[in-house]
Amino acid sequence: MRLVRFGEKGKERPGVWMGDGRILDVRALAFHIEDYNEHFFTHHGVEQLAELVNDPGAKFVDAAGIRLGAPIARPSKIICVGANYADHAKEFGHEIPSEPILFFKATSAVNGPFDPIALPAEAQVVDSESELAVVIGKTASRVQAADALDYVAGYTVLNDATERIVQKANGQWMRGKGFDTFCPMGPFLVTPDEIPSIGSLRVWQKHNGVVLQDGNTADMMFDVPFLIEYISRGMTLLPGDVISTGTPSGIGSAREPKVLMQAGDVVEAGVDGVGAQRSTVQ
Structure with missing residues (x-):
């Protein structure tokens, strides 16, 4: 469904x-x-x-x-995984992590999949990251990877919009990624029976019709079962919580010249088999 x-x-x-x-x-x-x-x-x-x-x-x-x-009401938490694709880690200047890099995205940033993305007044360098997101279906604490998919209610698309200067200036990422409307989610929550293999899904992003990102979940360094196990070791995941699994290479701020979000632009993000969203920038 x-x-x-x-x-x-x-x-x-x-x-x-x-x-x-x-x-x-x-x-x-x-x-x-x-x-x-x-x-x-x-x-x-x-x-x-x-x-x-x-x-x-x-x-x-x-x-x-x-x-x-967004296909779920405001979750208790949105946990994001940074640098989970090796090529993206390199383009962003990260070393390849030995374990997942986690950060929170503000639940107040959640936006509809076709709603406008509003640039904050101080915005200078803003771009998007298309990601597969996992929605937890039942309370998960100290879950083993072998059992992890039993705790999944479904999958959706999340656009991790980010103000890069704010992200880097603060020493942590949350504010640069937590502005209002910076978390378009949806359009669907797709139940697991409709996704034959989450390990081989195309993840893509377009900016004004031009493809920026074109990756595949097969390239994730830490897959969904491992992420659920890793996160739930010490942090209880509640039903409706979201884990956004990271983004492939090709983001606009890593390009030369940079491809940044400006008022009037159209940003599309999608995961094949899960859905696609389209946002106008304001």
Whole structure:
């Protein structure tokens, strides 16, 4: 299934993308499913959706022209992995890490997959990173890699927009990556049964129609099962939490000349089989 949240910003409703121009309005039939949040995943919400899709009383809405929000409500945390692709580590001036580099992205930065990205007033060097993101489906603590995928609710696309000067000036990365709207997510939360192999997915980014990034999850140094094991050793992952798995090479700020986000630009980010988003820069 492909889970979506649709409607006005801040008032999104949970839905299921049917792939035929319709969205299942989940709350119209199941009032107890308020949103795609920690409560939903904890109480086997995904399994309930499979039943709702075939319910004779199901209500569908026309997907045309409807705004899509991020496919999950604000998670307790967004954990990002830096320099997880060797070529990207090199282009960014990093040594190849011996273990994952982790940082948090502000949950207040979450943006819809087709909403504008707003440049902050002090913005000078801003670009994007297309990433495969993992959504946790049940509480995970000290999980073994062999069991890690059992804790995954699904996958989505995350654009790790970053102000590079702020990122480097602060000695840590969070502020440069945490500005409002700097975390477009979605459009879908795709359940694992629709992804045959997360280890061989194309990850790409376009800037004004020109391809900047064109990588593959096969090139990740630390794969999804390892990341879940590594992070959950001392940090409990809650249902709805997001792990963004890093970005391949080709980012705009590492190019010469640099390809930076300016007002009026269009940035697209996608992972084949998971989804694609498109944001206008303001």
